[in-house]
Amino acid sequence: MIRAGEISKGVFLLIKNEPYEVVEREFVNPGKGSAFVRLKMKNLRSGQVLKQVNKTHETLEEIQVEDKPYQYLYADDNSYHFMDTATYEQIEVGKVGHEEKQQYLKEGNEYQLVLWDADPIEIEIPYKMVFAVTEAQNAIKGDTVTGGTKPVTLETGLVVRVPLFIKQGDRVLVNTETNEYVERVNS
Amino acid sequence: MRQFFRDKGFLETDTPILAPFLIPEPSFEVFSTLRLSDGKEGQKLYMVPSPELWMKRLLASGASGSQDIFQISKCFRNSEPSSGIHLNEFTMLEWYARGRDYLYNTGLTEDLVIHLLEALGTDEKIKCRGTEVDLVAPFSRISMRDAFLQHASLDLDKCGETEELRKAAENRGISTMTDDSWEVLFHRIFLMLVEPGLPVDRPVFLSDYPARVRTLAKQKPGGQYAERWELYIAGIEIANCYTEAAGEPWIRDFFQEERERKNALCRVIHPADTELGEILSQGKLPPCSGTALGCDRLLMVLLGAENIQEVLPFRQ
Secondary structure, three states, X not given: OEEHHHOOOXXXXXXXXXXXXXXXXXXXXXXXXXOEEEEEEEEOOOOOEEEEEEEOOOEEOEOXXXXXXXXXXXXXXXXXXXXXXXXXXXXXXXXXXXXXXXXXOOOOOEEEEEEEOOEEEEEEOOOEEEEEEEEOOOXXXXXXXXXXXXXXXXXXXXXXXXXXXXXXXXXXXXXXOOOXXXXXXXX | OHHHHHHOOOEEOXXXXXXXXXXXXXXXXXXXXXXXXXOEEEEEEEEOXXXXXXXXXXXXXXXXXXXXXXXXXXXXXXXXXXXXXXXXXXXXXXXXXXXXXXXXXXXXXXXXXXHHHHHHOOOOXXXXXXXXXXXXXOOEEEEHHHHHHHHHOOOHHHOOOHHHHHHHHHHOOOOOOOOOOHHHHHHHHHHHHHHHHOOOOOOEEEXXXXXXXXXXXXEOXXXXXXXXXXXXXXXXXXXXXXXEOOOOOHHHHHHHHHHHHXXXXXXXXXXXXXXXXXXXXXXXOOOEEEEEEEHHHHHHHHHOOOOHHHHOOOOO
């Protein structure tokens, strides 16, 4: 159990037998009343968003989870497929609720999966990742209107704005929280 | 800010930061410290979360004569979240207008905001935390009952019983706990449906809180609502005002109940200022209306800062 006032973004909770991840937490202290927290949570099975208000002293059921590294293999229509590289055991994560993760999944890369009772409920995307540029238009000379950036498509389908000197085939480091270009990576 | 109040004939006060007792307020934690006496641990002292206990004493004692009083001072609240709008050490403006009620202070607060805009040379249209706000007076005014009718389709007049309010909350998809009091249920609905629906494109005075949300505000005739407002700008609470309760026997019980809740809920426990409870319940406070305004928050809004830390010379 965890006190609502101690919940932070990223905490996993069990509400009505469904696993949720807290995506936003705001403390509200309506004047002279009790202290409350406003929680915004994502259901890790359905992707649905749940908003809830709790007193800071209320307790909620925290899920005990475990992080474990898995190699990403491929995606089919419904699931992402991963493999435990020690045991070669394969594991599936349903796409529902995790649709936006696909643009950060590179075949052969290792990701941490969040396991709850051996059930994978979340894919942790590294804060920064390197991607190859698969589609980029050549810069037009004198183009300063767009602030010296252009959109390019990366190997996973993710589109980010990069400086004009980036070419197709280059590798770039991207902040996966903001989808912002960080730098070009050599080799 | 000082000039504004001096021009209106207010007397500036300066009251202690350290106090041996405080008004018990269970919704936040306070800071405590120890006074050394002959090198040994002596009395426990507490850093004030607002100057209210002292300013009300000044008014009740007659020390400030018949003048209105104001103060700009550092206040302290422990364990505040790092939310971009909370600080552990902050600057509060608090003023008491004698012989006036809470409605008088809406006008004065509007005038103050406009005065500060002019002093800063800032445009009336400001942008704060992604919201554009037009600071032209008059600001919006809405009563809590109307706000509940508009945003929760709920008539507070018809929800006097705890069970009625619980049903109303659950019908609106809000989960409740079996031991929720009327006040907690009210806040659950307020925070889920009403507060998010308040206009953010202009400042709003949200007024006439249910009397069951217990504060030191005077009750309106009928006893169901209290003469209290909160000012929201860009969705942020900026100021809180009451017509001050005095000469009411329930004030003594209020201090006692709040002390019990404080002791049950908070980590830092302090002696309650029961003397002030007596002063207020015996009606020694002259009729007045008091307002507390968070200066850092107001500055943040007027300057369009995204985070309250940006208006501080040193980050906390």
